Amino acid sequence: MWYMNEERELMLNVAKDFVEQEVKPVAMEVDRTSEFPTKLFKRAGELGFLGITVAEEFGGLGKDHTTQSLILEEIAKSLPVLTVAMGAHTLLAGGLLNMLGTPEQKKKYLAPAATGEIILACGSTEPAGGANHIEHTTKAVLEGDQWVINGGKVLVSNIGVADVYVILAVTAEKMDPVTREGMSAFIVPKGTPGLEIGKHEHKLGWHGSATGSISFKNMKLPKENLLGPAGGCMRALFVSATDEFLSCGPVGLGMAEAAYEMAYKYSHERMQRGQSMYDRLQVTRHKLVKMYGEIESLRALVYYTADLRDRGQMPLKLGRMLKIKGAEVSEYVAREAIQLFGGVGTIVDTGVERFWRDAKVLAIGGASVEALMEDISVMMKLNMSKY
Numbered sequence: 318m319w320y321m322n323e324e325r326e327l328m329l330n331v332a333k334d335f336v337e338q339e340v341k342p343v344a345m346e347v348d349r350t351s352e353f354p355t356k357l358f359k360r361a362g363e364l365g366f367l368g369i370t371v372a373e374e375f376g377g378l379g380k381d382h383t384t385q386s387l388i389l390e391e392i393a394k395s396l397p398v399l400t401v402a403m404g405a406h407t408l409l410a411g412g413l414l415n416m417l418g419t420p421e422q423k424k425k426y427l428a429p430a431a432t433g434e435i436i437l438a439c440g441s442t443e444p445a446g447g448a449n450h451i452e453h454t455t456k457a458v459l460e461g462d463q464w465v466i467n468g469g470k471v472l473v474s475n476i477g478v479a480d481v482y483v484i485l486a487v488t489a490e491k492m493d494p495v496t497r498e499g500m501s502a503f504i505v506p507k508g509t510p511g512l513e514i515g516k517h518e519h520k521l522g523w524h525g526s527a528t529g530s531i532s533f534k535n536m537k538l539p540k541e542n543l544l545g546p547a548g549g550c551m552r553a554l555f556v557s558a559t560d561e562f563l564s565c566g567p568v569g570l571g572m573a574e575a576a577y578e579m580a581y582k583y584s585h586e587r588m589q590r591g592q593s594m595y596d597r598l599q600v601t602r603h604k605l606v607k608m609y610g611e612i613e614s615l616r617a618l619v620y621y622t623a624d625l626r627d628r629g630q631m632p633l634k635l636g637r638m639l640k641i642k643g644a645e646v647s648e649y650v651a652r653e654a655i656q657l658f659g660g661v662g663t664i665v666d667t668g669v670e671r672f673w674r675d676a677k678v679l680a681i682g683g684a685s686v687e688a689l690m691e692d693i694s695v696m697m698k699l700n701m702s703k704y
């Protein structure tokens with residue numbers, strides 16, 4: 318592949334060993350029990366996978382987005398939900414710490430997060446809607462040298478297991494609908510009085526991502542827990558969210574590849590009237606060809622976009638496109654794979670239908686594909702981003 322080099326090959330081999338020896342043996346169990354895979358998460362931290370693009374001075378590996386994509390793709394082939402927990406930790410919460418944090422905040426929170434010593438969560442979504450920040454009501458008021466926060470967040474990943482929450486709250490009278498000024502980010506350590514953690518929701522997919530609500534009741538934070546300028550976190554969120562959307566491309570790719578591999582193998586093993594399903598039925602072969610075509614198109618877009626990012630571009634449109642295509646291709650391929658398995662494809666223990674469930678959630682979790690298309694169309698109209 319044009320994007321491979323010796324260093325990336327080495328990192329990919331580490332990821333392959335990790336997946337083969339530690340992730341694969343427990344992947345089905347994580348899906349079945351919905352328990353957060355703490356041991357695997359910590360191990361990913363030891364291997365450097367929680368800080369691939371974080372600077373070395375803050376505990377990261379200082380590597381590029383292409384390397385990050387290769388590792389996410391590999392892990393998603395076996396346990397997509399681990400990449401989801403990693404994304405909420407490294408790209409959403411970690412991204413905001415990286416962009417907005419003072420050197421002291423980065424040393425205190427980003428560095429131990431990059432090595433997996435602490436787990437992060439990011440709370441942005443409210444009942445008013447994930448993309449509807451204008452109507453968010455969580456409010457932070459400065460009283461003396463403390464911020465007092467009231468409100469709550471829903472559908473937050475890594476709750477309960479997180480040591481630190483990065484949350485958004487309105488600090489202005491009202492958020493400006495045009496400039497988006499008025500929203501601030503805060504660092505909330507677990508155990509802060511007034512921070513209440515809800516139950517883990519039982520979801521269609523992403524079993525084990527520990528998703529649920531958190532609320533703040535007169536929660537007091539010291540002044541220094543404000544992350545970035547008061548009222549000015551939305552620009553950083555735009556960038557950290559772009560990196561998170563970009564990461565959904567390789568995650569979708571890994572899931573699609575896994576489902577395709579299973580279906581390809583099964584179509585050769587399944588005998589009907591003395592022939593394999595693959596040899597007997599043109600419809601089977603053509604389904605697999607279409608699945609292969611979608612996978613390779615997605616792969617091209619994933620590594621083209623990661624390369625742009627590595628060359629210093631901020632692919633606002635293509636980053637969002639990757640989340641859309643990652644979700645669409647993985648959902649399509651997994652759905653067709655279940656179809657090719659026939660009845661056994663619907664049985665959880667076969668292990669193929671979980672990729673469809675996880676792909677479906679990928680189309681919503683973090684941002685719905687429709688909201689992202691809307692974003693892209695606005696950027697097109699404003700001629701905002703080359704890529």
Ligand SMILES: Cc1cc2nc3c(=O)[nH]c(=O)nc-3n(C[C@H](O)[C@H](O)[C@H](O)COP(=O)(O)OP(=O)(O)OC[C@H]3O[C@@H](n4cnc5c(N)ncnc54)[C@H](O)[C@@H]3O)c2cc1C
Nearest residue numbers: 439440441442446447472473474682683684685687688691
């Ligand atoms: C498993 C899971 C994990 C999550 N983890 C986190 C997390 O860690 N942190 C966090 O802050 N949030 C998280 N979320 C929340 C997620 O970002 C939101 O669910 C998502 O942004 C959609 O928002 P909503 O659920 O409020 O749906 P709504 O905003 O009510 O949207 C419903 C539907 O309306 C349409 N729609 C909404 N807005 C637009 C728009 N602007 N343009 C076009 N169509 C639109 C779409 O079809 C959308 O699916 C998670 C969600 C899930 C499911």
